[in-house]
Amino acid sequence: MRGQGLIILGVAILVGLAAVFLANSYLGRVEERQATTPRGMAKVAVARVPLEFGTVITPDKITLIDLPMDTLPAGTFSSVSQLLPMNRNRVALRPMAVNEPILRSKISGEGGRAAISAVLKPDMRAAAVRVGDVAGVGGFVLPGDVVDVLVTRTPPNANGGGQITDILLQKIRVIAIDQEASDSADKPVIGKTATLEVSQVDAQKLALAQQVGQISLVLANPSAVTSPTVETVSVDDLRDGAYVGGYSDRAPTYQPPMAWSAAPPPPRRARSIAAAPSADSSTVLIVRGTKDSSYEVRHYGAH
Known part of the structure; x- marks a missing residue:
């Protein structure tokens, strides 16, 4: 019995060694x-x-594949050690699908974190504006959307005309709603703050507009063309039909009243032309008030 046990143990050892050899050979060929x-x-x-x-x-979320060299996008990584040097963490700044190349523009720096500043263009700024459920289009404005920014205010020279609404900015990219900055969100979210990607001057406009009026966001098609002329809508335009466009931000100018002019005098009546007097008489004109009369007077001694 002892001899049989030794034989079984030896066979098991040989089978195990063979399995290890085959596994190593397979893994070596794969590598x-x-x-x-x-x-x-x-x-x-x-x-x-x-x-x-x-x-x-992390390394378990990365794999290497072969791609044609002439079709590689800029900013790719050729190895895991190049992507994660010294096992330092990187964070995804853009959603990436399975088998999508990991690009430098879509991840943070070595040991970085998911910061809004990392997704901004070099010449742009991130400006936050207060929005409500109505001003934020009922929560349908999500990170990655494009919006127009409207400001409703009361002009200083309203003269009782009420409030006006202007288009402040056009085709502005939304980079975050509250603390949500992923542009893969697909469900409406009612947020109180929208972070917009704007230029430095536009950031100043947004800060001022929030102090003088109310900000509203309007969803826009990313392929829409911006309007070179921005119209102002006033209270007079709150009616069904075409845009009236009667608002002007200029103060009304003083118009002096027209001077009273005397009525033109009535036309004078044409006087009747009397017959030419004869050689031995003369015509005498006698005026009584507004009436005149002509008389022919014969000369003294005339027959």
Whole structure:
């Protein structure tokens, strides 16, 4: 019995050694194939799983695939060690799908965090504005959307004309609603603050507009063309029909009253032309009030 046990143990050891040898051979061939890149191809680090905004990128969420070198986008990584040097954390700043290349523009720096400033263009600023359920289009304004910004205010020279509404900014990208900055959100969210990507001067306009009036957001089509002329809507335009456009931000100018002019004198009556007097007489005109009479007087001694 002892001899049979030794024989079984020896067979088990041999089978185990054979399994280890086969496994090592298979893994070696796989690693060799992975290390060998076909001609014209390059290794690219891609997402193994979906990566949402703020996801910490770890080696288990990355895989390498071969892509044609002439179609590689800028900012790719050719290895896990290049993407995560010294195992330092990086964070996804843009949502990435499975097998989507991980680009430098979509992740934070080494050991970085998911910061709004990292997704801004170099010459742009992030400005927050207060919005409500109505001003925020019922929660349908989400990160990544494009909006027009309206301001409703009372002008200093309203002269009793009430409030007006102007288009303050056109085609502005929303980068966050409250604390949500992922542009993969697909459900309406009622937020109190919208963070917009604007220029430095437009950020100043937004700060001033919030002090003098109320801000509203209007969803816009990303392919829409901005209007070069911005109209002002006043209380007089609150009616069904075409835009009246009667509002003017200029104060009314003083118009002096027209001077009273005397009525033109009535036309004078044409006097009747008397017959030419004869040689031995003369005509005498006698005026009585407003009436005149002509008389012919014969000369003294005339027959």
